[in-house]
Amino acid sequence: MIHFFNVSKVYPNGTAAVSDINLKINRGEFVFLVGPSGAGKSTLTRLIFREQLPTSGQIFFRERNVLRLGQRELLALRRQIGVVFQDFRLLPRKTVFENVSFALEVIGRSRRVIREQVPHALAEVGLSGKEDAFPAELSGGEQQRVGVARAIVKKPQVILADEPTGNLDPDTSWELMELLERVNRDGTTVVIATHAWDIVNRMRKRVVALDNGRLIRDEAQGSYGHGA
Amino acid sequence: MGLNSLWYCLRQTFVSLHRNCWLGVASAAMITVTLVILGTVLLIAVNAGHFMRNIESTVEINVFLDDGADVPDLRQRLNGLRGVENHTFISREQALQELKESFGEKSDLLAGFEGENNPLPDSFRVKALEAEAVPALAHQISFFPGVNKIRYGEEYVDRLVEASRWVNMIALGAVILLAAGAVFLIVTTIRLSLVAREDEVGIMKYLGASNWFVRSPFVLEGIFVGLTGALAAVTVLGGTYYCLLAELQKVDLIFFLRPVTDRETLAPLFLGLLGLGVLMGGAGSWISLRKFLRV
Structure with a gap:
């Protein structure tokens, strides 16, 4: 459903947010993007939503090249993605x-x-x-x-959540994750960028770990990892 | 975009006008004040132009002829001249008659100048299309055979031409400055209301709204505010102008000043002000929005 080919993003100030990412997310998956602050989690979600364009590489969403969308198709893309923000944005x-x-x-x-x-x-x-x-x-x-x-x-086809529990206490965070898991069970693909390691470890879902903009680990039933 | 979106935008326009009521009133008032000043300047300019043309139309070239000049030939030549509105032949007898009339009761003083003793020459009265063309025309006519002397009130015409040029230039300058100032003020006002709603615009873009969808409620709002302001301005201006006309009529000044009253001139002026108000409101919103739409 979402496919990254050799994707890199360098910001104008020279910071490499993500480097050479190859990643495939299938329909109906539940994926955690984990890693320390500045590892590139947020950038990755922004690239899917095409809030930002990659410096190099290709991104596909349902077989469509996200980089080559016209204005109309871009709107259509965004309509298939539901976004959840850390600061709610209500x-x-x-x-x-x-x-x-x-x-x-x-x-x-x-x-x-x-x-x-x-x-x-x-x-x-x-x-x-x-x-x-x-x-x-x-x-x-x-x-x-x-x-x-x-x-x-x-x-939507996909729910993208960038640190959805960042402003919530542990109990509430856990409830929210259960809610997202329920949504996922109905067939919606869910991608969550987070550093709530306890939740990640408890849920035993696919974990994609980033560090310094590089993909360092991709496990089907993973945990947050050591030393996090 | 379908009907649903259209309805949404219209509803949104009025909800937002209601919620940002005072900012809307402030913007409308700004447009009103600007348009009243602009309209006043325009009305003055139109009337000044009208007044000038009235005076210009009375400027004549008096062409005095030699005795025995070839009148039909001269008439032919005047017909062929460019820039001449009309010309009339005044025979020496007619000239004497007019002179007598202007003497009124003392016309007896002119008794004894009739017939052979008439000292006045035959003449043509030539009216030019524009006062500015008078000196050049006079110069040309002076070379026609049989023309003795030419009079047209030289300094008078020159000064008039100069004055009308200045009036036009000052009016144009004032109008441009005012219009630019108004647009700037409106953009600032609308931007204020947009800063208050920047989050809303951002969220709309995240939810997959088209630029068109984000923009139209704001632009409609601007147009509505502009129209309201312009209507107020036109009411104030029109009311004041007609009151002024009525006052002038009372003191009989109207026949000297001859203000513009015909619909062909005033209707486009007021409609133009309305259109300008709408344009300023709409364009103001549009310009202010551009920077917020880049998400």
Whole structure:
């Protein structure tokens, strides 16, 4: 589904964020990208989303070359990917319901579809009954679940999460991971960049370890690794 | 983009206008003030131009003829001259008659100058299309056979031409400066409202919104604000202008100043101001947005 060929990204200031990455992520997989800060995890997720272009190498998403997308195709790509952020990125002046429906409005879905799918997504993340609350009235864990609801409401092929538990306490983090695992069981590919080693070790999922921009380890049922 | 998006954008426009009510009012007021000043300058310029043309149209070249000049031949030559609006032949008898009329009750003083004793020459009165062309025309006509003397109020015409050139240049300069200042102010105001919503724009891009989708509510909002401001400006300007006309009418100055009242001139001016308001609002939003759309 996602395929990296010899991908390198050098930032204009000369920092090599990722170097020579070869990686294949299949449909329906659950993948952790791990490594210390600055290892290139975030860059890798940004490259999939084409928020950034690689300096060299090729990236394919469902057999399409991500580097050669026109404006329309780029939008189509982004519509197949749901993104979850470390800092949630909810709109403070919109209610929970509006924040989630926003994802559908933006891609031009009808109000009928919105009325049908938003409650469904909110139920899936366990936030039924909080539709009219504003983000500031929710706990961090609840806010991040709104973020997940917003990502899954458009039924994407892939969920990309960059440090989704970075601002959450351990219990809430664990709940969130279970939620993402449930989403994955329904067939959605999930890619999570994280350095929450305890969670990674407990879940026994595929682990792709990066260090200094290089892929150093790729294990099907891996752990965070030693000395992390 | 389908109908769903269109509805969304329209709803979004009004929700945002409602939420950012005061910023919208401030932008609209800015447009109103600018357009009122701009409109005032334009109205003054239009009226000054009109006034100049009125004066210009009264400028005539008096061509005095030798005794026994070939009148049909001269008429032919004047017909062939470029820049002449019209010309009339004034016989010496007519000239005397006009002189008498201008003397009014004291016309008896001119008794005894009739017939053979008439000292006045035959003449042509030539009207030029433009005051600026008068000196050149006069010069040309002076070489026609049978022309004795030419009078056209030389210094008077020169000064008029000079004055009208200055009025036009100052008006043009003021209009350009004001328009540029207005656009700058509006871009600043709209950018303020955008900074408040920068996160929203960023998130929209992450969710896969097209530039078109992100932009239209903002641009529609700008257009709406511009239109509101322009409508207010046109109302204020139009009201004031017509009140002023009514006042002038009362004191009989209207016949001297002859302000512009015809619809053919005023309608495009006011419509132009409306259009400019809409353009400033829309363009202001568009320009301010460019930097936020690069995600």
